[in-house]
Amino acid sequence: MPDKTILNKSTSTTGRTSTVEKFTVPKELHSGFSLADIIVEPDLGLIIRNSQPYHLAPKAMEILLFLAASNCEIVSREQILAFGWGDESASKTNITHIISEIRHALDDHKECPRFIQTIPRKGYRMMLPTLAKPSSGLFNFSDNNKSQSLKNTRWRLFNNANNNKFFGQQFLIYLIFAVIALVVVYYLSNHLTTYMEVETEQHKNSENTPQNQVVIDNAVAVLSFTAQNSTLSEHKLPVYAVSGLQEELINYLAQKSSFKVTSMRATNDLSKDASIDEIQARLGVRYILEGKARQEQSIIIVNTSLIDSVTGFQVWGVETSAQLTQVLSLYAELSRKVANALHLLIPGVDESYSNNQSSMPTNNFEAYDAYLQGKNEYRKTKSINSLITAENLFNMALKLDPEFINALAALCFTYLELYQLGKDPAHYIKGVEVCDLTASYQSQSVESYLSLGKLSMIRGKQQEAIKYLEQALVIDNQATVVITTLAEVYFDLEDNNKAEELYTQAIELEPTYWRNYYQFGVFLYYIGQYERAILQFNKVNSLNNNVANSYNALGGAYYLLMDWENASIAWSKALAIEPTALTYSNLATSLFFLKQFDNAAEIYLQGTKLTPNDNTIWANLGDSYKYSTIQNEHAPAAYNKALQLALKKELINPNDETNQSQIARYYSELKQCSVADSYVQTVLKKSPADPYIFYSLALVFLNCKRILEAENMIENAITLGYPKELLLVDPQFLVYKEQLSKLFNN
Numbered sequence: 001m002p003d004k005t006i007l008n009k010s011t012s013t014t015g016r017t018s019t020v021e022k023f024t025v026p027k028e029l030h031s032g033f034s035l036a037d038i039i040v041e042p043d044l045g046l047i048i049r050n051s052q053p054y055h056l057a058p059k060a061m062e063i064l065l066f067l068a069a070s071n072c073e074i075v076s077r078e079q080i081l082a083f084g085w086g087d088e089s090a091s092k093t094n095i096t097h098i099i100s101e102i103r104h105a106l107d108d109h110k111e112c113p114r115f116i117q118t119i120p121r122k123g124y125r126m127m128l129p130t131l132a133k134p135s136s137g138l139f140n141f142s143d144n145n146k147s148q149s150l151k152n153t154r155w156r157l158f159n160n161a162n163n164n165k166f167f168g169q170q171f172l173i174y175l176i177f178a179v180i181a182l183v184v185v186y187y188l189s190n191h192l193t194t195y196m197e198v199e200t201e202q203h204k205n206s207e208n209t210p211q212n213q214v215v216i217d218n219a220v221a222v223l224s225f226t227a228q229n230s231t232l233s234e235h236k237l238p239v240y241a242v243s244g245l246q247e248e249l250i251n252y253l254a255q256k257s258s259f260k261v262t263s264m265r266a267t268n269d270l271s272k273d274a275s276i277d278e279i280q281a282r283l284g285v286r287y288i289l290e291g292k293a294r295q296e297q298s299i300i301i302v303n304t305s306l307i308d309s310v311t312g313f314q315v316w317g318v319e320t321s322a323q324l325t326q327v328l329s330l331y332a333e334l335s336r337k338v339a340n341a342l343h344l345l346i347p348g349v350d351e352s353y354s355n356n357q358s359s360m361p362t363n364n365f366e367a368y369d370a371y372l373q374g375k376n377e378y379r380k381t382k383s384i385n386s387l388i389t390a391e392n393l394f395n396m397a398l399k400l401d402p403e404f405i406n407a408l409a410a411l412c413f414t415y416l417e418l419y420q421l422g423k424d425p426a427h428y429i430k431g432v433e434v435c436d437l438t439a440s441y442q443s444q445s446v447e448s449y450l451s452l453g454k455l456s457m458i459r460g461k462q463q464e465a466i467k468y469l470e471q472a473l474v475i476d477n478q479a480t481v482v483i484t485t486l487a488e489v490y491f492d493l494e495d496n497n498k499a500e501e502l503y504t505q506a507i508e509l510e511p512t513y514w515r516n517y518y519q520f521g522v523f524l525y526y527i528g529q530y531e532r533a534i535l536q537f538n539k540v541n542s543l544n545n546n547v548a549n550s551y552n553a554l555g556g557a558y559y560l561l562m563d564w565e566n567a568s569i570a571w572s573k574a575l576a577i578e579p580t581a582l583t584y585s586n587l588a589t590s591l592f593f594l595k596q597f598d599n600a601a602e603i604y605l606q607g608t609k610l611t612p613n614d615n616t617i618w619a620n621l622g623d624s625y626k627y628s629t630i631q632n633e634h635a636p637a638a639y640n641k642a643l644q645l646a647l648k649k650e651l652i653n654p655n656d657e658t659n660q661s662q663i664a665r666y667y668s669e670l671k672q673c674s675v676a677d678s679y680v681q682t683v684l685k686k687s688p689a690d691p692y693i694f695y696s697l698a699l700v701f702l703n704c705k706r707i708l709e710a711e712n713m714i715e716n717a718i719t720l721g722y723p724k725e726l727l728l729v730d731p732q733f734l735v736y737k738e739q740l741s742k743l744f745n746n
Contacts, residue, residue, distance in 0.1 A: 030065070033068065040064065057101065059084060067126040075125065080095050218342075219261070219287070221279060223246070225246055249338060291303055300322060300327065304338065318337055340365070361406045364400045374397065385578065394411040415431030419431060446472045446479050449469065449482075450481065481515075488519070491523055518540045518549070520536050548578040555586055579610065584603050615642040618641045619639060627731055661680075661692075661700075673704040680701075695713075698714045701713060702732075
């Protein structure tokens with residue numbers, strides 16, 4: 001292999017500076033070197049380990065040389081790309097594949113490396129220095145001992161003529177002894193050979209009958225994947241593409257606390273023709289994962305199967321395929337499917353259904369895989385897009401297994417979440433249909449009780465919701481999504497102390513789940529504790545920086561504290577992640593407070609296009625039109641649209657005080673004060689503790705020219721936490737600014 005040199009001066013291209021120093025692999029390394037007990041022969045393309053040669057592809061050998069020549073210093077991925085491919089902007093996937101191939105040849109392990117250490121976000125480092133290989137290669141035979149022996153045992157057979165007689169006598173004696181020795185050696189050799197053959201056979205039999213290990217039900221062994229030679233040799237599938245499968249699967253499953261995975265070293269110590277019984281006895285595993293790979297044109301196809309070592313039956317199998325350039329995505333997809341299959345097979349590890357159930361939630365692996373993907377999508381972000389993706393996955397699971405109650409309950413919950421975010425009654429109707437079907441099943445799970453509790457809460461049947469959610473907690477008292485939903489119910493019942501206690505409990509149980517902090521932050525926002533809410537939203541963003549609604553709520557909290565700059569920053573981040581109606585509404589509100597009514601109306605209008613069933617945004621649009629000098633004639637139509645949407649919500653939950661206060665306000669904007677007043681009286685009889693309800697009622701009384709009652713509502717709103725400074729700059733109260741100032745001064 002010729003020397004390889006990279007020379008790249010400091011250059012600046014499109015503002016980016018790249019510096020790679022001149023580097024040359026020393027010539028002596030090409031002649032071979034040692035890494036601990038391993039010999040590397042670059043020119044032969046071989047690695048000699050445990051006296052066995054292993055072939056290493058030329059590109060992989062180049063990179064190994066480069067690492068070996070780095071004197072145990074960290075080498076960046078860009079340096080490796082520049083050295084190996086001549087382009088530091090080449091795909092970093094190349095490096096991952098090559099390093100995996102080198103590790104396989106060295107019998108090195110990513111999780112516990114001897115040779116190559118991965119330095120996160122920096123690169124790689126050779127952990128051992130290079131040594132000169134043994135001078136005589138693999139077998140160290142020397143002529144020195146031989147020559148020394150000849151020198152020391154040289155006989156002087158002829159000293160002089162007088163010694164001839166003595167020599168004859170001595171020779172006869174030596175001959176007799178030699179004959180006796182030969183007879184003894186012959187007898188002993190025959191006897192010992194027979195004995196050794198018997199001992200060897202006994203030892204071999206004892207080796208082939210391993211000590212039985214206790215079988216662990218959640219233990220799995222991942223065998224080395226094999227290549228199907230019929231087409232692989234023709235298409236020259238890279239070795240790493242097959243060998244990397246075993247390592248990636250072991251690493252992935254080892255991160256799951258539900259499983260116990262035998263190490264690659266222990267698994268690969270098995271003989272290649274080991275039987276299922278031998279694997280079980282040797283490793284104590286219940287499940288054995290094996291697979292084969294083949295290539296068809298540019299596609300790699302992997303067939304994987306799981307075997308139950310107790311019964312000997314294959315209990316699961318899947319075919320996974322991908323383009324050769326997408327090998328990493330294939331690894332990820334296969335790892336997920338294997339983990340999901342094991343979750344379904346191993347009793348007690350599926351947290352999504354009752355631990356009192358002895359049967360699996362479904363016998364269809366594809367349905368279960370789609371269900372878990374849906375749950376993962378639901379947990380990603382709190383957005384309409386992620387919920388729609390989850391909805392599609394749950395429907396896919398139910399299409400594969402219509403009796404899969406967990407998928408049914410998850411679909412019900414998803415529809416209700418969609419309704420709460422988008423205010424679309426169609427989602428609510430679908431949710432009711434699916435939830436009713438869920439309730440018809442005799443056997444219920446955590447997910448079933450959760451979805452039924454959510455439906456009761458939305459309907460305003462809070463005590464019924466508590467009953468369902470507490471039944472879910474009897475099954476699993478650590479289900480945080482149940483606990484936070486129960487906290488929402490207590491918030492609706494205005495038991496804020498109980499609600500906060502439950503939110504805190506959920507965070508303590510699952511401190512790394514962003515949604516717990518988000519729900520708690522929303523609760524604090526609505527009770528007027530904006531500083532505490534900001535702390536929770538910042539925790540959300542540190543755990544998951546891709547939740548648009550969290551940044552939106554953060555901006556809202558800053559805005560209510562009149563911190564305009566941080567509010568704008570937060571809303572800009574929310575829009576960069578995902579444009580939502582809520583963010584558009586908040587940005588428009590900031591313009592509304594700046595008296596830029598026409599600009600505000602334009603942005604509110606964009607919000608109505610994203611969520612056309614949200615009455616609040618339509619009402620805000622009406623406010624902008626109302627105060628605009630050129631568009632005020634559009635205000636009644638916007639208020640009427642808001643009213644019709646709010647009346648539809650009332651059919652779903654006739655006990656929603658917030659919605660009733662908004663209906664009163666819309667009627668007052670349409671000059672129907674008598675109808676508005678009937679709603680006001682209904683709300684006041686319930687003694688609400690929400691400052692936003694009193695804000696809406698204050699606007700009702702102002703619109704109907706009942707100033708004293710409006711002042712009373714404003715006092716209640718401020719007492720419950722609404723910022724009085726914000727009221728003083730609110731365009732809807734500017735006409736009464738003087739009265740408000742007097743009120744606040746008193």
